Amino acid sequence: MTRIFETPIYPYVRSADQDAASPARHPVVVVGAGPVGLAAAVDLAQAGTPVVVLDENDKVSWGSRAICFAKRPLEILDRLGCGDPMVDKGVVWNVGKVFFDERQVYEFNLLPEAGHKRPAFINLQQYHFEKYLVDRVRELEAAGKPIEIRGGNKVRSIDQREGHVRLDIETPDGPYAIDADWLVACDGAASPIRSMMGLDFIGRTFEDNFLIADIVMQEGDFPTERWFWFDPPFNRGQSTLLHKQPDNVWRVDFQLGWNIDKEEEKKPENVTRRLKAFLGDDASFELEWVSIYTFQCRRMAKFRHGHVLFAGDSAHQVSPFGARGANSGLQDTDNLVWKLKLVLEGKAPETLLDSYDEERIHGADENILNSSRSTDFITPKSDISRIFRDAVLELSEHHEFARPLVNSGRLSVPCTYDGSSLNGTDDEKMPPRTRPGSPASDAPIGGKWLLDMLGGRFQLVTIDTEAPERIDAGGIGIERLALSSADDPTGALAERYLGGRESAVYLMRPDQHVAARWVGFNEAAVRDALDTAVARDRGWTR
Amino acid sequence: MDEMSELITKANIARPDDFYAELIGLHEGRTKEESDALNARLILLLANHIGDIDVLRQAMKAAAKSGHDGARN
Known part of the structure; x- marks a missing residue:
C-alpha cells in the first residue's frame, strides 16, 4: 500500500515565471509547504492577496510528526475553511493518566467548558493535516483565488533589496529568480532561509x-x-x-x-x-x-527582518511536551496575515509588522517557558531535582495538592497579547477572559457559533446595544455584528462578554482577537481604537 | 476539646509551576550536602510558620509513607 506521505501531491510543474525576461514580482512568497506555510497561504489567498508557496519537496510530511492540535488552532482552521475535515478525522480526547514506576498515580480530565464549537484537543497525523490544507488550496485555486504551490522549487539564495526580496530558485529545469514584496519563511526548524541570512537563535x-x-x-x-x-x-x-x-x-x-x-x-x-x-x-x-x-527550547531574537518574516519552527522551537509547536505556528500566521494584507494595501504602516514580533515573541516566550519547565520535570537535570520530582509523583497518588505540580506537559492554551501596543480601551467590569489582546471565546448563538461569524475583517460586535452597521475608518471597513444576550439561552455569551455590564461593544481584529471594548458605542472611541489596532496612531498618514 | 486542625492536602499554591521552578532553582549549583542542609532549613522555617504540632504530625506521617499505598515505607 502506498502511504499518503509517499505520494506526490504538488509535483513540480514548470511555471511561466521561469520563462520571464526579468524576475516576476509577487506580493507574498511563502517558503515551506508545511502546516504553517500552507495556513499562511490559504489565509492570504482567501483574503484575495496573491501568494506563491515554494517547497523543495512535493509531498506531505514524512511520518506523523505533530499529532496534537488544540482548540484555538482548530478555530483558526475554521476561519481558513478547513476545520471540519480535520475534526471529523481527528481523535478527540479528554482523559489523561499518569503512571509512576509500576502504578497509576492519578488521572485527569480536561473537562472542556460547554458552549464551544471545537473540542479542547484532537489528535491527527501531520500528513493528514497537511493534506487537508492542500485540499483547501486546490479548492481556492478552483474558485479562482490567487494561490499557487510550486513543488520541486528550492530556494538557493535570497537578497534583501530596497522594498523587496530577490529569490534565486533551483528547479529540475534549472534556476530562475523571482521578487517578493514580502517573504514569509515557514521552512522549519532547520530553516535554510534563516541560515542564508546568517541569523541564529537564543535559548537552550x-x-x-x-x-x-x-x-x-x-x-x-x-x-x-x-x-x-x-x-x-x-x-x-x-x-x-x-x-x-x-x-x-x-x-x-x-x-x-x-x-x-x-x-x-x-x-x-x-x-x-x-x-x-x-x-x-x-x-x-x-x-x-x-x-x-x-x-531545543529557543527562538530568534526577532521574527521580522526587513521584508522577511519568520513563522513557526523557523522562528522558535519548543520541546514536544505540551503540543506547542505546530499549534503556535498556526497562531503566528493567524497574527501575521491580516497585518501583511493591510500593509500591502497601503492601509497601515509597515510598523504594524513590528507588532507581529511583539505579539508572537510574547507567545513564543510563554511556550518556551512552559515547555522548558515540562522538560526539566520529565528529565531532571540534577539529583536534587530528581528527588523532588519523585517526591511529587509519590505524593500525587494520595494527595491532590501534588497533582498540579506533576508536569508531563502543560498543554497549549490560546495566547493573550497582554500589554500589546495594539490593544485599546478595556472595561474592567467585563470578564477578564475577553480583555483586549485575548482571542474571542466561542459561544452558541441561535443555533450557530460566534466564532463562525468572526474573523477576516475588523468587526464591531454589539451585545444588547446599538451601533452603525458599517464604519469606514481610513479605508478599513468595520462591520457590525449585532447580538443579543437573548440569542444564547445558555448564558455563555453574557458570561463571557458582559460580566457585570448590561451591554457591550467589542472591536474585533481580523484574527478574532479583541482590540478594545466598551459598554456603549462611541464613534470617536472606535476610530481611535482601530487606529491603535493597526499601528496608525503614531503619526502615520497615507 | 478543641477540634484538631487538618493538614491541607488540597491544592493550595496559586501558581504551582512558578513555585516549583523557584524551588528547583534554589538548589542549582549546590552540592548534595548543601542541598540537604538547605532542605533542612527550609523544612524548619515552614514548620515554624505552621506552628500547630497536630498539623506538623500529620505532615510528618504523610511524608513518611511512600510506595504503593504507602506499603513500602
Whole structure:
C-alpha cells in the first residue's frame, strides 16, 4: 500500500515565471509547504492577496510528526475553511493518566467548558493535516483565488533589496529568480532561509533523545487517552508516552537519554523489542514510522527582518511536551496575515509588522517557558531535582495538592497579547477572559457559533446595544455584528462578554482577537481604537 | 476539646509551576550536602510558620509513607 506521505501531491510543474525576461514580482512568497506555510497561504489567498508557496519537496510530511492540535488552532482552521475535515478525522480526547514506576498515580480530565464549537484537543497525523490544507488550496485555486504551490522549487539564495526580496530558485529545469514584496519563511526548524541570512537563535538545547514509534495496532486494549509513564519498569529512569491517532495508529514516545547509539536504537528489531517490553510479548502491531529526535527550547531574537518574516519552527522551537509547536505556528500566521494584507494595501504602516514580533515573541516566550519547565520535570537535570520530582509523583497518588505540580506537559492554551501596543480601551467590569489582546471565546448563538461569524475583517460586535452597521475608518471597513444576550439561552455569551455590564461593544481584529471594548458605542472611541489596532496612531498618514 | 486542625492536602499554591521552578532553582549549583542542609532549613522555617504540632504530625506521617499505598515505607 502506498502511504499518503509517499505520494506526490504538488509535483513540480514548470511555471511561466521561469520563462520571464526579468524576475516576476509577487506580493507574498511563502517558503515551506508545511502546516504553517500552507495556513499562511490559504489565509492570504482567501483574503484575495496573491501568494506563491515554494517547497523543495512535493509531498506531505514524512511520518506523523505533530499529532496534537488544540482548540484555538482548530478555530483558526475554521476561519481558513478547513476545520471540519480535520475534526471529523481527528481523535478527540479528554482523559489523561499518569503512571509512576509500576502504578497509576492519578488521572485527569480536561473537562472542556460547554458552549464551544471545537473540542479542547484532537489528535491527527501531520500528513493528514497537511493534506487537508492542500485540499483547501486546490479548492481556492478552483474558485479562482490567487494561490499557487510550486513543488520541486528550492530556494538557493535570497537578497534583501530596497522594498523587496530577490529569490534565486533551483528547479529540475534549472534556476530562475523571482521578487517578493514580502517573504514569509515557514521552512522549519532547520530553516535554510534563516541560515542564508546568517541569523541564529537564543535559548537552550536539551541533552536528551526521544524515540518515536508510530505503530498500527488493530486490537489494542488502550482507550483514547493520553498515558504518560515516569520511570516505568519497561523504560527505567526514563519516560514513555502513549497516545492514539486516527486509523488505529498509536504514538509511542520513549525517552532514551543522552549517550545512546541512534542508528542502533532505530533498527526495527530493537524498536520492536522495546515495544514488546512495553506492550507485552504477544502484542501485535506494525511499525509505521520511527524517528529519533532531540530538541531545543529557543527562538530568534526577532521574527521580522526587513521584508522577511519568520513563522513557526523557523522562528522558535519548543520541546514536544505540551503540543506547542505546530499549534503556535498556526497562531503566528493567524497574527501575521491580516497585518501583511493591510500593509500591502497601503492601509497601515509597515510598523504594524513590528507588532507581529511583539505579539508572537510574547507567545513564543510563554511556550518556551512552559515547555522548558515540562522538560526539566520529565528529565531532571540534577539529583536534587530528581528527588523532588519523585517526591511529587509519590505524593500525587494520595494527595491532590501534588497533582498540579506533576508536569508531563502543560498543554497549549490560546495566547493573550497582554500589554500589546495594539490593544485599546478595556472595561474592567467585563470578564477578564475577553480583555483586549485575548482571542474571542466561542459561544452558541441561535443555533450557530460566534466564532463562525468572526474573523477576516475588523468587526464591531454589539451585545444588547446599538451601533452603525458599517464604519469606514481610513479605508478599513468595520462591520457590525449585532447580538443579543437573548440569542444564547445558555448564558455563555453574557458570561463571557458582559460580566457585570448590561451591554457591550467589542472591536474585533481580523484574527478574532479583541482590540478594545466598551459598554456603549462611541464613534470617536472606535476610530481611535482601530487606529491603535493597526499601528496608525503614531503619526502615520497615507 | 478543641477540634484538631487538618493538614491541607488540597491544592493550595496559586501558581504551582512558578513555585516549583523557584524551588528547583534554589538548589542549582549546590552540592548534595548543601542541598540537604538547605532542605533542612527550609523544612524548619515552614514548620515554624505552621506552628500547630497536630498539623506538623500529620505532615510528618504523610511524608513518611511512600510506595504503593504507602506499603513500602
